[in-house]
Amino acid sequence: MGILKDMFAALKGAGSEVGEAIIDANAVRILEQEIREAEKAINNARQSLTKLKGSEIRMKREINSLNTDISDYEAKALEALNQGNEELAVKVADRIAEHETDRDEKSAEYEKLSTEVRKINTMIKNRNKVIQKNKRELEKVKTIKELQKTTSSISCNFAATGSSAHRVSKALERVKAKQAKWRDNMEAGDWMVEEENTDDLSKELKEAGIGTRGITGNSVLDRLKEKQRPSA
């Protein structure tokens, strides 16, 4: 069962008391401590795994070396037999037998070691998964804990305002009034800027069509016609 389901089941059982602390701060510390200890254990396991893996590689090398020696001696024993030197061949065969016994013992040990390495590796991977899951769970717990902190101040706020009727509506009205006032001020500001940029006399002259002659297509055409006219 996920931690959230657990927590909310507990909350439901407790009758959903306002301000009730679902999360015990101590429980969070314990969970954090558990994660830290599990991480430490994994690190230790990793170190032993490195050593075991080293032994495994070394043993594999020894086995390979023994196998090479065995092949080598086998060739030599055959050569001795071909030469008809039975006595030497028996000596070599004895050596081969020694090597094979040694190799078989080492192989058995190697298999055991390999199984152990695989086991520890799987254990570390599984533990890591658990730790990652625990960390995510802890984050959820902490989120709820932080939300509780914000909620406790919320409860205080509502208590302070007495949760009077139409509290929200009244607050909304106040915000809207402030926003309207802000917009009015902005408009007033724009109007002032426009007013400052045009004085009364300029406005009157503009209205009378005086001083507002700009360059237009017609005025350019008139000017050109004037130029074209032969001078008297």
Add this chain to the structure above:
Amino acid sequence: METTLEDLALDLNTTTTLEGTRFDAVVTDSGVMEVICSNNDEFPIHIAMTDTQILSVTPLFHVKEVQEDKLVELNTLLLQLSPAIPLSSIGLQEGNYILFGAMALNTTFENIVHELEVQAENTLDVLEAVEDLLI
């Protein structure tokens, strides 16, 4: 360097957004930062930090402030509204309806400012939508 609520409060108190919103941020004794946005100064935003997140919570109203026979209608309306609100979600925390947002701890200051400004606006939109169902 790890950002603290105090750092955030200092930065917010000297910030004005392009839309002209200013912030008044205070870290309370309970370790929560209370931010009043000038675009909505009636409904402060409460900010808390976890190891990975910044949580921004705006208390909307208490379940006791809902008209008794309108609770189901309100809950349905809020569930419908929630996906339509940019950056914020609606939740219920110990009897308080809340509007909340969550940001990664390493988010930029600009993103935090944007989130707060939008959340303050969203608060007004949501409350306007449900106003008639409250007492």
